[in-house]
Amino acid sequence: MNIVVIAALIQAVIALGVAIFQIALVAGAPLGEYTMGGQHPGKLPGQFRVTATVSAIIMVAQSGHYLAQAGILNPALSPGQNAIVNWFWFGFAVLGLIVNSISRSKKERNTWVPVLLVSAICTLLVALN
Known part of the structure; x- marks a missing residue:
């Protein structure tokens, strides 16, 4: 396993961990001090839970992207598109x-x-390779 695959796997795990954190916020976990500037200690208000839902979806997608970069999932994008998404x-x-x-x-x-x-x-290691 080379460094790029390891970096992609680490990033996939990070993204999935962030998604789980966001899902916990949506479910009402009292973790508001750890997000959005800590403006809402405890449970997030409704509109911020919507933001957390969107963030969770984005992070799951990111995790899937990096699992594809690591060769675990089939890539949904062409190599050129992957390069653009990696830099994004x-x-x-x-x-x-x-x-x-x-x-x-x-x-x-x-x-x-x-x-x-x-x-x-x-993400830089993956984007460079």
Whole structure:
């Protein structure tokens, strides 16, 4: 197994973990301090649960994409399309890293900055190859 496959697998697991976190928020888990700037300690209000639902769907799709990049699932995209999507996900990870780095919530920063740093590295390794 080469470094790109390992990076793709790590990213697939990260994306699935984030999706599970978002699903927990949708279900009413009192984790509001760990997301969206920590504006809503405890359970998220309804409109933020909708956002968490959309995020969960996006992260499941991302996980599937990286499982395809690792050769576990059949790719749904052409090699050229995969390259574009790989760079998109890298930009998504970097943007998430920046946004979470400046969050007013210390819990959010301490939880997600390390995760997103690993995510940015993994998505970059896949995008470069």
